[in-house]
Amino acid sequence: MILDGKKIALARKIKLKKEIEVLIQKNQRQPSLKVLMVGNDPASETYVAHKLKVANELNIKAELIRFDFDVKHAELYSKIDELNVDENVDGILLQLPLPKSFNEEDYLQAISPSKDVDGFHYINQGRLLQGYETIYPCTPLGIINLLEDYNIKLTGQNVTVIGTSNIVGKPLALMLLNKKATVTMCNKNTIDIKKHTKSADILISATGKKFIITEDMVNSNCTVIDVGIIRDLTTNKLVGDVDFENVAKKVKNITPVPGGVGPMTVITLMENTLKLYKNK
The missing domain is CATH 3.40.50.10860 (Leucine Dehydrogenase, chain A, domain 1)
Known part of the structure; x- marks a missing residue:
């Protein structure tokens, strides 16, 4: 199944617009x-x-x-x-x-x-670390929302996150831990990444390296989330970390590039803005 971030973001956008209209009338x-x-x-x-x-x-x-x-x-x-x-x-x-x-x-x-709409301040990240309600970074929260809106189970699942940036990988891993998933974090120094990706129920790649995830690195029951977005200089098309054409034939669920994580990041930014507005 293709996890259509564009479609989910649109549904959330319609709901968000109605809520904002009511709040503007009130405030x-x-x-x-x-x-x-x-x-x-x-x-x-x-x-x-x-x-x-x-x-x-x-x-x-x-x-x-x-x-x-x-x-x-x-x-x-x-x-x-x-x-x-x-x-x-x-x-x-x-x-x-x-x-x-x-x-x-x-x-x-x-x-x-x-006012930290991106959730990057140390205080908001500290609250995230300890499992408290806070403003969460937009891309990680967008990914969580996409998975949950498609009813993909997180509790007890083996999740492998490739890429450990402060913007995506680290906060996402913590959020998944808070959702009771078992999380493996891989970076460029990880020995035999394939060992970790092959056993993943959910594989999330956020490296910005074209086609770093290939068909032989995944299992048939895996859900693959591709955070990468790279301009292919040969075709001039946008591609991701994942060799979509070949991996999509094998796995259970996968996000496309573009149209997967990107639209979820943008709508989450808007949801975070509304949350800050309501907090006041």
Whole structure:
């Protein structure tokens, strides 16, 4: 079965829009999301434009605040501080990557935990670690929601996560542990990754390496979640970590690229914005 993230995201979007309309009538204020972007990275331009489009379709007041590539560090800090104390701002998103002269972590941690729509602040990540309710990172939560909306069992399942980034792999592994799954985390130093992937009930790959997951690495009862998104320079098509054409013939469930995890990430960002709005 193809796990259609586009379809699930659309269903969640319809439900979300209705909830937002009721809350706006009650509170006389739209949820507000501010997106900060430094420079003009082409991929970021595309992602941000899509986020703003979806937000405005949902009656979320979304605004892009642009900074030149060579913006002074103090100026970016100052804008974050200003938004932190603005009562009419619910969520703040710092679009990554930042130029190399910036330490991304410094600016992510400058965002107030109560407006941290991406769930990257140490306080929100600490709450995640200890199993408390919090704002969860968008891609991991989107993956969990996709699996649960397709009624794919997590409790007691063997889940292998490939890739241990702070944005996807690590928080996702913790969230799966909190859902009572048994989680194996693999990185580039893991010896014999195939040993871990072959035994997985659920395999999640988030490396950004084209076709790192091949047919011989999976079993026929496996659910495969492909987080990677890479431009194939030969065909100019978007592909993922997984050799979809061959793996899809063998496994039980699989996400496509594009149209799998990506739409779930964007709708989860909107759900997080609403959550922050309601928290206030």
